[in-house]
Amino acid sequence: MVQRMIWNQTAYFGAGAISVIPDELTRRGFTKAFVVTDAVLVETAVTTKVTALLDEAGIAFEVYQDVVPNPPIENVQAGVAAFRDSGADVLIAVGGGSPQDTCKAIGIVVANPEFADVRSLEGVADTTNPSVPIIAVPTTAGTASETTINYVITDTERGRKFVCVDPHDIPIMAVVDSEMMATAPRALKVATGLDALTHAIEGYVTQGAWELSDLFHLKAIQVIAGALRAAADGDPEAMDRMALAQYIAGMGYSNVGLGAVHAMAHPLGALFHAPHGVANGVLLAPVMAFNAEATGEKYRDIAAAFGVEGAATMELADARRAAVEAVASLTRDLGNPTTISGLGATAEDVPVLAQAAFDDVCAGGNPREASVEDFVELYASLLD
Template identity: 35%
Template sequence: MEMGFFAPRHMDIGGGAAARIAVLLGRFGLSRPLIVTDPVMVKLGLVRRITDPLEAAGIVCTIFSDTVPEPVDTVVEAGVAIARGGAFDCLIGFGGGSPIDTAKAINILLAAAPSARMRDFKVPVAADTAALPLIAVPTTAGTGSEATRFTVITDTETDEKMLIAGLGALPLAAVVDYELTMSVPPRTTADTGIDAFTHALEAYVSRRANPVSDAYARSAMRLIGANLRKVWQTPQDRDAREAMMLGATLAGLAFSNASVALVHGMSRPIGAHFHVPHGMSNAMLLPAVTRFSLNAALPRYAESARLAGFARADDADQLAGARLIEALEAINAELEVPTPQGFGVARADWDALLPKMAEQALASGSPGNNPAVPDAAEIVKIYEEIF
C-alpha cells in the first residue's frame, strides 16, 4: 500500500502547554508573531494565556482580532493587509476553528500575488504554499484544525463556503492545552464535540481511509464517545475535558489524512447560507447521513458504534449500526441540537436554496469520499429530511 501522511512538525500536548509557547517559538527561532484571534478571546482576557508568557520572554506581540465565527474572505484580506504591513516571522492562530482557519487562509493568501483572491485556492486547487510558519493554539475541543491541512472560508460574493486544502494550511506546530477549554460555553462544547466525533467517524468510513488514519480515528471515537456527554453534563470535569481535547486532535489527524465525507459536504452550504455554526450543522446532518450511508459500509459503522461505547462488543453488525444511529439521535436531543427550523430558518428560504446547496455540496468533493456516493436528488432528500 502506498500512502502519504501529514501532521504538524511539533505538538505540545497537555494541561499548561499554553504557558510554554515562548519555548516553542524559541525552538524554531521565531520571535515576531502576529496573533490571529477573535474579539471574545481578547474581551475575556483568554488571549493573555499566550501573550503573557510571550511578553515575559521579551517577545513583542501584535494581535489581529477581527475574525468572525464563520471565516470570510474579506476578513482574510484584512488580515493579509496587517501581515504585509509588519515584519512578522510567524503567525499564531489562537481560538476555536474560526481564528485558526482564518490564520491559515491569511498565510496562504499572503504568499500569493497581490491580485490573488481566496477563491483562487479552493478545491481542487492544491494550496501548498504559505508565507510564514504557523502555530495553532485551539481553545475548543472540536475542529481539529490545529492538526489539519484544510481551511474553510466563505466567499462573500457568492455565499459559497470554500474548502481549501494543501500543505499551505498545515501548521508547523500546535499547542494543545485542554485547560483553555474549561470555560467554553455549553453550546460551543456541544457543537465542537459533535464536530470532533463527525471528523473521526467520517475519516473511518471514508473511501480514502488508510491504516494510519484508522488508528487515529479509532482512538478518537473511543475518547469522544466516552466523554462527550460528560463535558456537557459536568463542564468542570478536567479528565473529560482533557480526553475530549486529545480526541479532537486525534480526529483532526485522522480526517486530515483520510478526508471527511458527506456530512461535511452538506454542512458547508448550510453554514454559508444560513449562518449555522459548523459543528451544529454537522450535528443536524449526522444521524440522517449515517442512516443513508449505513449499509454501504456496515462493518465500519458497526465497529464505530462499538468503539464509541454505543453498542456492545458482541452486537452483530446490523444491530450495532442501528444503535449508532439511535445514539447519534439521542446525543442531539440531550445536547439540544436544533433542526434548521428550530434554529430559525424559514421553510421557504430553505426550500428555495436546496438545489444550490446540493450543487455546492457536490462541488466540494467531500461527498465523493462517502461510502454511499449520492447524487443531487439524494442530497436534496436528506436536506428535506432534517429540516
C-alpha cells in the same frame, strides 16, 4: 497503493501547555509574532493567556482580532495586509476554527501572493511555498484545524463556503491546552464536540480511509462517546480527553477526507450562518443512516465504541441501526437542534442547498455516492 500522512512537526498536549510557546519561539529564531484571534477571545482574556507569556518573555507581537465566524475572503485579505505591515515573522493562531482557518489562509497568501484573491485556493491549491510559520493554539475541542491541511473560507458575494486543501498550510507546531478551552460556553462545547465526532465518524467511513487512519478515528470515536457529555458540563478531566480526541481525529481526517455531512453543513453555514458543529450535529445521524449499507462492518465498530451491549455479535443490520441511534441519542442528550428548520432553512432553500452540497469537495469522499436528488431528500427529511 501509496498512502501519505502529514502532521505537525511538533505538538504539545495537556493543561498548561501554552507555557512552552516563548521558549519555542526563541529556539526557532522568531522575533515578532502576529496573533490571529477574535474579539470575543480578546474580551474574555483567553487570548491574553498567550500574549501575557510573550510579554513576560520580551517577545514582540501584534494582535489581529477582527476574525468573525465563518470567516469571509475579506477577513483574510485584511489580515494579509496587517501582517505585512507588522514586520512579524511568525503567526500564532489563538481560537477555534475561524481564527485557525483565517490564520492558515493569511500565511498561505503572504507566502504565495499570486493567490491574493483567496478564491483560487479552493480545492487542492497549487501553491509552491510553505505558509508563514504558524503556531496553533486551539480554544475549542472540535475542529482540529491545528493539525490539518484544510481550511474553510466563506465567499459572501457568492453565498458559499469553500474548502482549501494544502499541505503547505499545516502549522509547524500545535499547542493543545485544555485550559484554553475551559471558559467556552456550554453551547460551544457541544457544537465543537459534535464537529469532532463528525470528523471521526466521517473519516472512519470515507472512501480514502485505510488502516492507519482507522486507528485514529476509532480511538477518537471511543473517547468522544465517553467524554463529550461531561465535557459539555465543564468537567476538567473530560475536557482534557476531548482536547486530545479532537486532535487525534484531525490527524486522520486531514489525510483521508470527509463526506456528505460536511458537504451538507457547509452551505448551511454559508447561507444561514449556522455554526458548523451545530449543523454537523443535525446531519450526522441521518447521513449515517443514508450511508449504512456502504460501510461494511464499520458501524459495528462504532456501536461498540459507544458501548452498545452485544455490538460485536448482533446481526449487522442491527449493529448499523444501533450505531446510528447511539449518535442520535448523544445529539439529543446534548440539546443540539435536530432539524435544518431550526437553523433557518425552509423548503424553498432545499434545491440550492442540495446543489451546493453536491458540488462541495467533501461529497466525493462519501462512502455512498449521493446525487443532487439524494441531497434534496436528505435536507427535506430534516425540515419541521
